[in-house]
Amino acid sequence: MKVIIVGGVAAGMSAAAKLKRANKEAQITVYEKSRHVSFGACGLPYFVGNFFEDSQKMIARTVEQFNASGITVNIEHEVLNVDTDNKCITVKNLLTGETFTDTYDKLMIATGASAIIPPINNVDLKHVYTLKSMEDGEALKHAMQNEALKRVAIVGAGFIGLEVVEAAKQYGKEVHVFQLNDRVLVDTFDKEITDLLEEELRTHDVHLHLSQTVTELVGDQAVTQIKTNDETFDVDIVVLTAGVRPNTSFLKDTKIEMLRNGALVIDHEGRTSIEDIYAAGDCASINHILKPEPAYIPLATVANKMGRIIGENLAGAHHTFNGSLASACLKVMNLEAGRTGLSEQEAMNLGINYKTVFITDMNQTSYYPGQSKINVKLIYNADTKVILGGQIVGRKDAVQRVNVLATAIFAGLTTDQLAMLDLCYAPPFARTWDVLNIAGSVAK
Ligand code: FAD
Numbered sequence: 001m002k003v004i005i006v007g008g009v010a011a012g013m014s015a016a017a018k019l020k021r022a023n024k025e026a027q028i029t030v031y032e033k034s035r036h037v038s039f040g041a042c043g044l045p046y047f048v049g050n051f052f053e054d055s056q057k058m059i060a061r062t063v064e065q066f067n068a069s070g071i072t073v074n075i076e077h078e079v080l081n082v083d084t085d086n087k088c089i090t091v092k093n094l095l096t097g098e099t100f101t102d103t104y105d106k107l108m109i110a111t112g113a114s115a116i117i118p119p120i121n122n123v124d125l126k127h128v129y130t131l132k133s134m135e136d137g138e139a140l141k142h143a144m145q146n147e148a149l150k151r152v153a154i155v156g157a158g159f160i161g162l163e164v165v166e167a168a169k170q171y172g173k174e175v176h177v178f179q180l181n182d183r184v185l186v187d188t189f190d191k192e193i194t195d196l197l198e199e200e201l202r203t204h205d206v207h208l209h210l211s212q213t214v215t216e217l218v219g220d221q222a223v224t225q226i227k228t229n230d231e232t233f234d235v236d237i238v239v240l241t242a243g244v245r246p247n248t249s250f251l252k253d254t255k256i257e258m259l260r261n262g263a264l265v266i267d268h269e270g271r272t273s274i275e276d277i278y279a280a281g282d283c284a285s286i287n288h289i290l291k292p293e294p295a296y297i298p299l300a301t302v303a304n305k306m307g308r309i310i311g312e313n314l315a316g317a318h319h320t321f322n323g324s325l326a327s328a329c330l331k332v333m334n335l336e337a338g339r340t341g342l343s344e345q346e347a348m349n350l351g352i353n354y355k356t357v358f359i360t361d362m363n364q365t366s367y368y369p370g371q372s373k374i375n376v377k378l379i380y381n382a383d384t385k386v387i388l389g390g391q392i393v394g395r396k397d398a399v400q401r402v403n404v405l406a407t408a409i410f411a412g413l414t415t416d417q418l419a420m421l422d423l424c425y426a427p428p429f430a431r432t433w434d435v436l437n438i439a440g441s442v443a444k
Contacts, residue, residue: 018311
């Protein structure tokens, strides 16, 4: 059986490695456009912030290691199109410029997503960056290390944008964040949580420009100013972090089903609408445990899991993914924040009769060093009390508690059950009644 995988990072290489283990005879060829495979982009903000120096630490396995395991990896090869009738792809060798075709029995699309470039004039000026690839990270880090470049503008206050804030602050830069909406992380967290995150950013002298549309960058060669609909600011570095778009335009001539943003629609086994073509990761949809429609959740967690399942299914299995809860977390300066399941807005959009509870408590005992506030929001079904979503922010152990909520939602627990859940306790970690017990109890 001849399997071709397009895109060699989280989803693609998880599938390749799993398939090779499950079926040693499978002939697996990977085509990857960039110079790297198995690259963990999640490390990029911390590489840029110089939390570590060697960019190679973001590579989980090298091309040579994959080739030695019997998987043929072709880097700097871009797949230009797919002929689904003849099961044939056209590939361009980016080093030589040569174009050739290859055929498959089964094909997996794992081409990820690209940074969205918002409609802003002059984004091609020097010192304007995105943060998606290793090369992006190296270029941005180089700029951050230049002491003459003092003011950093970040356009888009999503996960990556706010992680770049911390990176820039590591160098003592003056940081400005521009956000179209009236609050940060608007698609993922509710206002009670983002209010606290914004307060944390302001405490660290981060200038938040909310409800601002960036229209233009100004400069001769390098950027020197950023203009919004209201104001103009002097800047030396601009980072565009306005979200991502699936890399699926090379499939536009096929009849493959896509979501409105271009993500390939897949079923629970990872199959697209075209026979023998699978897809996973940032280029594809994913089933959401609490939503009826396929969702778009571009996260490494989902990409790795669906990739592995596809690897098994390419070997003949019919494994299915449980579904995502869009569980995600980030660090905003000294705060941890995490979310899982439905936000209040999502529960509202789905027409669910929901209730919420928001509490502020302490993460641990007062007498052991490190006590700090922790804030929990629960979203739950008003009729059944089943927990639908949770968001937590605090200085210590907030994120690991979100994992407890993810487990609770997966298991269908109610707020009453959360109130009495036997969570562990010792003075450095919690109080006898953990903050999650209290949140469940308040919801009762
Ligand atoms: P990608 O990693 O994007 O890989 C797709 C590959 O396909 C690319 O290498 C690309 O070159 C290649 N390709 C594209 N088109 C073609 C073509 N036509 N032919 C050949 N090759 C092609 N997720 C988390 O869960 N937690 C985090 O903390 C987190 N932090 C992040 C921080 C940053 C800065 C970024 C950018 C992302 C972060 N993510 C995080 C998201 C995570 O990195 C992605 O969800 C994950 O990489 C998706 O894997 P993938 O295999 O689907 O796609």
